[in-house]
Amino acid sequence: MFRRFLKAAGRAALLGGLLAAAGCAWRQPRLHALRVDQVALPNRIIEPAVWGRAKEIEVTARTPAGVRLPVRLRAIHDGRALGLLISWPDRSEGDTPPVWVWDEQRHEYRWVSRPNDEVALLWPMSPDPTFAAVPEQPEGYDLWRWRGGWTNLSGHADDARLLLRQHPRGTDPATVEGELFPVPGTDRWIERQVIPDTGQPGTRPTTRPLLREEERMPGTAADFASGSQADVEALALYAKVRDFQPSAYFRYGRRRTPGYWFSDEIDHAEDGFWFVEFHRLLVTPHDEEDAQLRGDGPHRFAVWVVDEGQGPDPFRTGPIELRLQPSKQTRDDRD
Numbered sequence: 001m002f003r004r005f006l007k008a009a010g011r012a013a014l015l016g017g018l019l020a021a022a023g024c025a026w027r028q029p030r031l032h033a034l035r036v037d038q039v040a041l042p043n044r045i046i047e048p049a050v051w052g053r054a055k056e057i058e059v060t061a062r063t064p065a066g067v068r069l070p071v072r073l074r075a076i077h078d079g080r081a082l083g084l085l086i087s088w089p090d091r092s093e094g095d096t097p098p099v100w101v102w103d104e105q106r107h108e109y110r111w112v113s114r115p116n117d118e119v120a121l122l123w124p125m126s127p128d129p130t131f132a133a134v135p136e137q138p139e140g141y142d143l144w145r146w147r148g149g150w151t152n153l154s155g156h157a158d159d160a161r162l163l164l165r166q167h168p169r170g171t172d173p174a175t176v177e178g179e180l181f182p183v184p185g186t187d188r189w190i191e192r193q194v195i196p197d198t199g200q201p202g203t204r205p206t207t208r209p210l211l212r213e214e215e216r217m218p219g220t221a222a223d224f225a226s227g228s229q230a231d232v233e234a235l236a237l238y239a240k241v242r243d244f245q246p247s248a249y250f251r252y253g254r255r256r257t258p259g260y261w262f263s264d265e266i267d268h269a270e271d272g273f274w275f276v277e278f279h280r281l282l283v284t285p286h287d288e289e290d291a292q293l294r295g296d297g298p299h300r301f302a303v304w305v306v307d308e309g310q311g312p313d314p315f316r317t318g319p320i321e322l323r324l325q326p327s328k329q330t331r332d333d334r335d
Contacts, residue, residue, distance in 0.1 A: 028321050029059045030298070033075035035325040039083040042235035042277040044154055050076065051085055061088075061305055061315035064133065064184055069315040071303055077282065077324050082293060084278040086119055090238075090307055118155075119276050120145040120304045120314075122162060123291035131302045131319045134183050134190050138165045142291035143194065146234035146276045157234035157278075158201065161289060163193040197289045199227015228286040233279040239272050282324075297323040 034054040040047075054074040061069045074085045122131070122141040129139055143162040148155040163178065169187040173180050178193025282293040293299050298321040304314040 028300075028319050029057055029317075030321045030323060031057050031073055031075050033077040033082065033322060033324045035327060036076045036078055039076055039078045039081040039279060041279050042233055044235050044237050044277075046085070046237060046239075046275055046277070054085075057320075059303070059317045059320060061303060061317045063311070063313045063315055065313070067310065067315070069305060069307070071305060071315075071317060073303070073320070075322060079282075079327060081279060081281050082324075084121070085275060086278070086303065087273050087275045088119075088305055090117065090272070090274050090309065117274065117308060118145060118147040118306045119274070120162075121278065122302045122304065123293075124300065125161065125291055129300070129319075131300075133164075133316055134166060134186075134188065135164055136166070138163065140164075142289070144232045144234070144278055144280060146236060146278070148236055148274075154235045154237075155276075156201070157232045159197045159229050159232040159290075161195045161197070163191075163195065165191040165193075167191055197228035197231070197286065199225065199229035201225055201229040228284070228289045231280055231284045231286065231290060235277055237275045237277075239275060293322075293324075295324075296326055297321065299323075 032055055036050060036053075040050075051074050054076050056072055056074050058070055058072045061071050069088055071086060071088045076083045121144040123144070124131075125140040125142055126138075129141070130136075132139075141162045141164075143158070143160045145158040145160065146155050147158065165176075165178075166183075167176065167180065167189045169182070169189055171180065171189055176191050176193075178191040180189045180191055183190055284290045284292065291299075300319045300321055302319055303317045306312070306314045
């Protein structure tokens with residue numbers, strides 16, 4: 001009797017686990033974009049009066065080795081443009097000034113104090129996307145990317161396309177257009193090809209001479225963005241506090257006004273959080289290069305985070321559903 005009970009309990013537990021796993025497979029995180037009057041361009045000033053009203057969700061990004069990273073997202077839109085705010089903890093970062101060390105062998109400066117972190121949003125351009133890190137069939141994504149490092153913490157944005165393809169292990173790298181990465185536990189390689197959109201990006205990498213002409217420091221130079229490269233804007237803030245709750249209240253007569261404080265050390269922040277603010281038109285004039293976000297959704301996307309303080313492998317989320325809050329007139333028309 002007891003053995004039959006254990007077998008039945010084991011079958012029930014197994015069935016429950018399978019059902020739970022199946023449920024996790026189809027339940028995707030849902031991000032609601034709050035309708036606002038205007039989505040402003042990123043300016044490294046996180047406006048709590050705007051973002052504090054947008055509902056926040058938390059998703060888990062994982063590396064191939066299973067290391068986890070909590071990523072939090074908020075979204076706003078005005079019917080014309082979309083704003084996304086992404087934050088995650090980064091204990092290997094700091095806002096201390098960069099330290100450049102002269103490398104005698106390479107005859108160039110090395111930046112030793114700050115890694116080149118980045119976050120990317122992947123919007124599918126292929127039919128029936130799997131959002132898998134190693135898809136069976138080639139897949140293409142519209143890539144909105146922010147990259148930090150360089151000479152300041154605010155970083156700069158890229159607008160590109162990402163193509164993923166599988167190849168047998170041993171493929172000659174000279175025969176493919178992207179970079180090849182081994183797939184752990186298999187005899188396959190995955191090719192990641194990043195194709196920049198047409199036009200001129202707003203920030204371009206440069207090298208600048210220092211004490212002597214042969215001593216050059218990597219950096220960036222501002223330029224006028226044009227073409228499809230001008231579609232994505234992104235800037236970042238590194239701060240110690242990540243909550244949108246008021247830090248204090250100020251009283252003016254009978255009115256109480258909330259005050260927000262994003263860093264408890266104005267001149268220095270360590271062991272804090274990245275805040276990256278994205279801006280893009282919902283529909284751009286570049287259909288061949290951009291994912292177009294027409295209608296209220298759902299629009300699916302994924303997030304990749306590279307924290308070079310923890311290694312080169314990106315932290316990846318599964319697909320996330322984005323839904324845009326309709327305008328009051330649209331809601332009235334539907335009713």
